Every structure is written in C-alpha cells, then in structure tokens.
Amino acid sequence: MTPEVLEPTSIERAPIRIGSVEIRNRVLAAPICGASKVPYRTLARRFGADLVYTEMVKAYPLVRGNDRRTLELLRTDPAEFPCVPQICGADEDVMADAARRLEQLGAPLIDINMGCPVPKVVKEGAGAALLREPARVERVVRACASAVGIPVTVKTRSGWDGREFTGIDAARAAEQGGARLITIHARTREQRHGGAPDLASIAAVRAAVGIPVVGNGGVVSAESALAMLRQTGCDAVMVGRGAFGRPWVFREIARAIRGEPPPERPSIDEVAEIVRWHLARTHETEPFRGHGLSRRYVAWYFREAPYGTFFRDRAFRTKDRGEMEALVDEFFAHLRLAALVPRGEAPPVPAFVAERLARGDVPREVPDEE
Template identity: 40%
Template sequence: MLANPSQALPAIGKHRLTNRLILAPMAGVTDRPFRQLCRRLGAGLVVSEMVTSDPSLWHTRKSRLRLDHCGEPGPRAVQIAGGDAAMLAQAARFNEARGAEIIDINMGCPAKKVCNKAAGSALLRDERLVAEILDAVVGAVKVPVTLKIRTGWCAESNNGLRIARIAEEAGIQALAVHGRTREQRYTGEAEYDTIAAIKSALKIPVFANGDIDSPVKAAAVMDYTGVDALMIGRGAQGNPWIFREIDHYLVHGEYLAPPARTEQWRVMRGHLVALHEFYGEHQGMRIARKHLGWYLDRSCLGRLDKHAPKRALRACFNALESARDQLHYIDELFCRRAPGDCAPCEPATDGISAA
C-alpha cells in the first residue's frame, strides 16, 4: 500500500510521527547510538531498550545507560517493563521526570528471564492484571502511554484482540502488535490476521510488527492490515537504511538505490565510534562485535571482500583487541581491492554525524 499524501500521519498524543516507520524497542540493541543512527536514516520514531520498573536497579550502570537520551530529538519514547502495577506507575513517573515524552509498556518480550518474573508477554495470561497495570500507568503520568503486545501467550490463547480492547478502554494512545504468540518467540512466520482484526476494532493508532524486512513486505503488511504504521526490529539490525528505503517505497512506489559503498563505510565506522564513546572502549568493543556482525551478514551490503566468506570476516573482527584495531579493520575492509592490497582510504571522520 502506497502512502496517501492526503492521509494524516499517525499521532501519539500531541506527537505526530514524521513518517509511518518506528524502530522497535529491543533489549541490548536499541541503545542511544543505534537510536540516533536509525532516526538519521529515516525512522519516524525510535523507542528505548526496556527499563526495569524495579527502583533498586535504576542506578546500575546498565540502567543509567538505558536512561541516557542526551542529544536525542523528541519525542523521546521510553519502554518500561515489570509485573507490578504500582512499580510500573512509579517507573513511568520517574522516566517522565527525566524527560520521557512517551511511556511504552512492554507486554511483548518473550525472553524467559522476563516472563519468569511475570512480566513482558507473560502478562497476557492475566487480563485482569493487564487492566490494572494500564490503569495505573496511564493515571500516573501526563505524557501519552503506549503498549506493545503479542497476539497471545500461545495458539490456544490468542487473546490479542481482547487485550487491545482493554488497552483502548484504559486510555492507551497507540498499540504495537507483534504477529506471533509468546510460545513462538521468533520462530515460524508472523501472522497478520490478528493485527488486522485489532486495527479494525480500535480507534487508536495500531502498529504492525514482525518480519518486516523489505519495502515490498512493508507495503504488503500495510495493505493487508490497514495499520497506521510499521514497527521494525530485527530487520534494522545491520541495516539501518531500511527505514529510508521503506519510506521511499511507500511514498513513491519505487525502490531507493542502495547505499553507496562510501556511505556504508561511513555509517559502519561512525556507529563503531559512537559505541566506543558511549560505553567506553572495553564494553564498546564487545557490543560492536554484535552490531558489526549484523552488518557483515546483511546481503544488502553484498560481500565486502570477495576473497573471504562472511563467517571469516566476523571471526577476524571478533578477535580484535582494541577500538583502534576495530576501526582500522573497517577502513581496510572497504578499501581492499585484492588480498593484501589496500588502496589509501579517504580521510576518515570519527563522528557519527559524518555518516
């Protein structure tokens, strides 16, 4: 479905999206460097990694980094997770006081360590508790509250539509739905029938999530479900250009040219620098191995080095022991023309803004 220029973009409270594409919150992925990068490459909204509702953990290093939105443009959306209504309300107030302009509640995470604490998608099994949590959080803050869910706990408990109606009645101002049950985790294929049913039943904006990894798939999901926007998670890992490519396709009905080799290098290098600066060299290097592995795996980048398989490229990068070596590796990878031959690179800029 191509975008209709006369149709207003969806809004969350007073915040109108700049397009129909949202970066999904992903623990261990959507940190500040990645959010900033995706915004710059076309995401209309980005959502933070989930922040625990347990106040005893708010001052740990992990939480401090997840709560860091310095330099990010608004609206700043923060996802909170937990299973206790009072604690989630407290967490919402805490984040609102720190500058959050949208509070998102996590009822979609399938991870065992989250579900074992009766949080994330485990909450879908208790509709009464869902209502209690939503009422408490919506009533605790002045900023709009959104919700992310799955279609249900398992195939025999596909209650996404009932949860959606509870959410709208509680005052949730937008709902994101991943087209899988918790039992599926990330296996199989996402289904969109439940999302379409939810969209047709609700008046608030509904966002579709799950397996949206190309412009054609994005248009097909919008056409089938009628949703207001798309939420992209794993499709953006190693491919932050996906947002501008999908947006261009939805607006113009044609493919956008893939990023030039020079831009790929600048974005990857800038992302590396941002991770090193944000986390410090030691932790930044470890986190960079994950992100750069995704870049190297992405077919959209092609095989950067025709003389080495992707697995070998990742293994080589993961063995590097300094931030400088990681940067040099990327420089050499994009300059290399043949084994052992590295033509001089153009001067590199260490800021992410140069990407």
C-alpha cells in the same frame, strides 16, 4: 535502469499525533535489548524512523532510585529525539511510580512491554505473561496513564501460544486502560522471535480497537512493509532485526509508503562512513563495553558482502578498537575491489580467506542476535 516505484498503500493516512510526537513516515525502530542503543537509534532517526525506543527496563530498579545500569539504559541524546523509554513490570503501583520517574526524566511517551518472552520476566507476571491477564493489562495501563500527563503506549504480541489466548483481548484491555497506541508483534510468546509472523493477528487487532495500531514482525524491506500495511490495515510498521546493519531501510520504507521511487542505495563510501560512525559512537557512549558491543554491530554490516561470513568471524575475534578499525578499512577495500568486477564474474578472494579455504576452515554463520 529506472528503479521501480512500488504501488503505494491504498490507505492514505494523515500523520498520527500522540502527545508531542508525530508519526509521519509511518515507520518505527523496534526496541531491542543489546542493540537499540544511542548510536543505533540515532542512525534510525537520521534515516527517517519516526520513533525510536530504549531497550526494555524493569520498573522496580527504576523506582528504587539510582540503579546505575537502569539509568544508563535510559540515557538518550538530543539527536535521537523522540526516543521512547520502555518499561516492564506487573505491579500497577510500581509501574505508575516508574512512569512518573520517566516523565520527570523528560520522556515524550512511555511504552509498556507486554511481549517479552524471557522466562525470568514471564515468571514475575510481566512481559508476555500479561497476555494471559487482560484485567491486569487494563489496571497497569490505567495506573500508568493516570500517573502522568504524557501518553502511554503498549507493545505486545499476537498471543500466548496461538491457541488459548489472543492479543486481541490484551489490546482491547490496553485501550480500555487508556493506551494511546498499540504495537503488535505478530508472533506468539511460544514463537519467541522465530517463525512466520501471522499478519492476520495484526488485522484482527486493528479491527478490534480504535487507537492507532503499529504492525511488527518480519518487516525487512519496502516490499514487506507495504505488504503488512496493505494486508492488515495497520497505521504504521515497526522494524526490528531488518535494520541491523541496514539503517537506510527506514528511508526505503518511508519513501515507498509515500509512493516515491526507491532512494539510491548508499555507496560503499557512505556505508563505510556509517560503520565508522557507529563504531566510534559506540565507544563514546559505552566506555566500558564499547568493544564487546561493537564486535556485534560491525559484524551486522558485513552480512551481505562476498565472503562476509569470514569478515564477520574476524570481527567477533578482534581484541580491541584499533584491530576493529583496521578490519573495517580492510573490509571496505575488499568491497571496492569487488565492485570493479564485471557482473556475473567471481568476486576477488581476500588473501586471508584463500588461506582459510585452503585449510578447509570455513567459519560458522552466527545469527545477528547472538
């Protein structure tokens, strides 16, 4: 069957150039604490994400000097260039110093986090708290933009609680301060990471500012990316959790935006290769936490398979890398067998699943971000 070509977006756009960076595919990979690390970002770039971001780092420890953990979070690999560091803080002098430090470390751009909903961050007046202080937004952005020669961008939300404050004020203030691009996560601080994204909030920001606007929230496929582009007029989309265990979603979105037919889904062997690479690279880049992190990452890839919940549960219980590698091999052997079953017939039941089912022991589905 020939795959259906989705209607291209009605709005043709030239590539967006921000400093040394070009946004051509119009799809970006979101910063996600605990997830958007070197291996994840490298895969996102390999599959066509124009830009990837580090996890958020706090400005104070960065400015203080050699905070090992902060510097680790900022470590990047040439294979993922351009990777944008993201900083968080509310004091304009500290933020400007942090921006200088990031420029010295070779950042192509600097992104300021104005959307983090975590109480500890908000209490310090940073992250999403800035949605309630447009004047401070402008000061912080201006201080950073004047401190460095590279562009400064902002990532924020549609609003604080959907009633009192809107992201439009923050976006306008960011533009006034000199931001060169703004990303809007179409959920309020009150919504955190759940609930339906409000696409109208992205359209409103798009209408209110002259700088490029990136839409974010709930993009999980070519269809949802095109819907966001069409309904909001935004210049590019950013994918967060929709790329967990599906890094090829960036390629699907990039092709749909260009009006090209969907790419072939990666074969079982290709996916197996990606998972093994993600696992190995996680151990290489995180020598002390490699296994803890890869338990989560590997589990992402098991999500949609028959009896995937059982494999995910086992992934979370593995004790070391060897056990995880064996489980990955077992999982892909199961998938190859399942692929041989004629459409409409039940997939094979792995022996360990049959045993657990006989005991009535069905694992709980764990959300990807836990």
